[in-house]
Amino acid sequence: MSHVPVLLHEAIEGLSIVDGDVVVDATLGNAGHSQAILNLKKDIRLIGIDLDRQAIERSKEILGSDKRVTFVCESYRNLKVILEKLGVKEINKILFDFGFSSDQIAQSGRGFSFQSDEPLLMTFSSNSEDGALTAYEIVNSWSEEDIRKVIRNYGEERFAGRIAKGIVKAREKKPIGTTFELVDVIKASTPFAYHRGRIHPATRTFQALRIAVNDELEAIQEGLEEGFRHLAVGGRIVAISFHSHEDRIVKHMFRAWSDAGVANLITKKPITPSDEELLNNPRARSAKMRVLEKI
Numbered sequence: 692m693s694h695v696p697v698l699l700h701e702a703i704e705g706l707s708i709v710d711g712d713v714v715v716d717a718t719l720g721n722a723g724h725s726q727a728i729l730n731l732k733k734d735i736r737l738i739g740i741d742l743d744r745q746a747i748e749r750s751k752e753i754l755g756s757d758k759r760v761t762f763v764c765e766s767y768r769n770l771k772v773i774l775e776k777l778g779v780k781e782i783n784k785i786l787f788d789f790g791f792s793s794d795q796i797a798q799s800g801r802g803f804s805f806q807s808d809e810p811l812l813m814t815f816s817s818n819s820e821d822g823a824l825t826a827y828e829i830v831n832s833w834s835e836e837d838i839r840k841v842i843r844n845y846g847e848e849r850f851a852g853r854i855a856k857g858i859v860k861a862r863e864k865k866p867i868g869t870t871f872e873l874v875d876v877i878k879a880s881t882p883f884a885y886h887r888g889r890i891h892p893a894t895r896t897f898q899a900l901r902i903a904v905n906d907e908l909e910a911i912q913e914g915l916e917e918g919f920r921h922l923a924v925g926g927r928i929v930a931i932s933f934h935s936h937e938d939r940i941v942k943h944m945f946r947a948w949s950d951a952g953v954a955n956l957i958t959k960k961p962i963t964p965s966d967e968e969l970l971n972n973p974r975a976r977s978a979k980m981r982v983l984e985k986i
């Protein structure tokens with residue numbers, strides 16, 4: 692399943708690209724948004740960032756040898772250093788499309804999905820250094836209370852207590868090594884009726900572990916801060932979120948800049964996908980997009 696960019700037209704419109712712009716795609720993924728940006732104007736520079744080496748390689752194949760593009764395999768939370776290294780002082784537009792891509796689910800082999808049996812890693816970075824936090828470490832070595840808190844706070848899972856207890860009980864026999872083993876534990880720990888609900892019973896726990904492993908909420912905050920700091924006056928941030936934790940951070944930071952009189956909220960309310968997009972791309976279901984302009 693190839694990744695279909697979410698809110699593509701809305702994001703492009705929100706960025707309002709003009710010739711001469713230095714554009715940062717902070718979450719390059721499969722270069723879906725970047726490709727559209729590059730097709731829009733001739734005279735732009737695009738800096739495409741992704742933590743995942745495989746995403747960078749795929750994007751290089753898609754965008755070919757376009758001289759206007761610089762690829763950077765790094766976290767967007769290190770934007771300051773990235774721009775320093777490139778000698779870029781100011782940027783005009785920056786796009787964040789948070790979360791993971793369909794390709795990471797389908798082929799990363801790192802355990803993002805509860806639908807294929809893979810090792811419990813959940814790291815965005817495919818070239819993770821030894822010792823980087825993994826989902827395996829969380830479920831097999833953290834205390835029941837810490838696991839409960841992660842699942843409760845980042846997954847908003849109402850059965851967090853039961854699932855944490857089930858995890859700790861299961862790992863007494865043997866470590867929980869794969870996604871399917873974890874799914875079995877989640878199913879065994881939750882009521883049968885919950886297995887027949889709107890979403891898979893493992894959805895919230897997997898989301899929670901992924902957020903914790905990648906320290907996603909901190910990263911988003913730092914990425915937005917650095918993005919705004921390096922934005923030229925008149926420059927724009929477009930941020931697409933996929934769950935309430937992400938959107939809350941974007942909303943609060945955008946509001947704080949607007950209240951401080953240093954930015955205009957271009958979107959007073961978040962933009963959501965059209966019915967047509969939802970029909971063609973179920974992944975867009977929970978997407979919310981906000982746009983901010985520096986003044």
Ligand SMILES: C[S@@+](CC[C@H](N)C(=O)[O-])C[C@H]1O[C@@H](n2cnc3c(N)ncnc32)[C@H](O)[C@@H]1O
Pocket residue numbers: 694695696697717718719720721722723724725740741742743746765766767768788789790791792815910
């Ligand atoms: C939803 S996908 C982006 C899809 C892309 N806009 C497209 O149209 O193909 C999100 C991407 O962000 C990357 N990512 C997640 N956290 C990151 C971080 N802290 N720094 C850089 N990239 C990150 C993931 O590896 C993933 O490729």
